[in-house]
Amino acid sequence: MDATGSTVRTDGLVREFHTGAERLTAIDDVSVEIAAGSVVALTGPSGSGKSTLLHLIGAIERADRGTVTVDDVVVTGLRRAALAGYRQRVGFVFQRYHLLPALTVLDNVIAPVLPQRRGRADRADRARELLAAVGLAGRERALPAQLSGGQQQRVAIARSLMGAPRLLLADEPTGNLDSTTGAQILDLLLDLRDRHGMTILLATHEQAIAARCDRLIRLNDGRLVEDVDLTDGEDPADTYDRASRLRL
Ligand SMILES: Nc1ncnc2c1ncn2[C@@H]1O[C@H](COP(=O)(O)OP(=O)(O)OP(=O)(O)O)[C@@H](O)[C@H]1O
Ligand SMILES: [Mg+2]
Structure with a gap:
């Protein structure tokens, strides 16, 4: 596997929602470039467009204008099968x-992987490893409804890692976890x-999480309003100082 993670770039990205006569611009002309292997915190108040931006980059929602490019593939131009x-x-x-x-924890983690890519036993082993890594060893046979919100969130994180992605888009992945688990x-x-090697873009409201990222980008009303290199000229271990400057 390439050890660098994906590069991500958006150019003039726009996403609008129409509800009745109202038009809301959830993502408003966002152009950003994310280096391979970087970990970027996406912040901004509720409703600022964090989830929408992640959905656009992940091709879960379609853009109204602009492009998303990942590793030189123009994702916004892909047809259904390639998407x-x-x-x-x-x-x-x-x-x-x-x-x-209706699926157990283990099967939820296995579910997204195409059956032909790995044998069932291989997939189950990898899923168990990931569940152990997120602190859920022993809960493989539980159903989601039997888990707390934080435990379900950790299942979702394990599932997202199942295919060894080069790009991870995580929407408040620690939002329901206590600070230690987060x-x-x-x-x-x-x-x-x-x-x-993985590029990570994660939406977060938490200073302690953002402070450990390489870079912080902030949205407000769908616009990119702040872009800070957190590794620039300071001691990466000194996260306290960074956190106090971040004002999340
Ligand atoms: N399907 C939809 N239909 C209409 N409006 C939507 C839809 N999805 C999002 N919006 C609107 O787009 C804007 C951005 O929403 P989004 O969910 O991206 O914000 P967010 O930054 O993720 O907020 P939060 O921190 O609360 O998760 C909001 O004003 C929201 O109401
Ligand atoms: Mg959101």
Whole structure:
């Protein structure tokens, strides 16, 4: 596997919603370039467009104008079959988990992987490893409804990593976790990035999470209003100072 992760670029990206006579511009002319292997915190108030931007980059929603380019592939120009292949390669953690209620935890993690890519036993082994890594060893046979919100969120994180994605789009992946578990999840993601190469774009409201990222971009009313390189000229270990400057 390429050890660098994907590069991501948006150019003049626009997404509008029409409800009755109202027109709302959820993403308003966003152009941003994300380097391969970087971990970027996407912040901004509720309703600022974080989820919408992640959905556009993940090709879960279609853009009204502008382009998304991932590793030189213009994702916004792909046709249906190629889009399905693209979605399969990107890891996505949904803000509301979207676990399948009738499947066990283990089968939820296995579910997105195309059957021909790995044997069932291989897939189950990998799913168990990922579940252990997110702290859910022993809960493989539970149903989502038997888990807490934070546990369901961790299943969703394990599922997103199943295909060893080079790009992970995570919508508030630690939003329902206590700060210790949230920090452990970020440890896991950063470790995977370091070992296998992965670009991570994660929406977050939490200073402690954003402060450990390489870069912070902030949206407001669908516009990109701030872009900070958090690795620039300071001690990466000094996250306290960074956190106090971030004003999330
Ligand atoms: N399907 C939809 N139909 C109409 N409006 C929508 C739809 N999805 C999102 N919006 C609107 O687009 C804007 C951006 O929403 P989005 O969910 O991207 O915000 P967010 O930054 O993720 O917020 P939060 O922090 O609450 O998750 C909001 O004003 C929202 O109401
Ligand atoms: Mg959101």
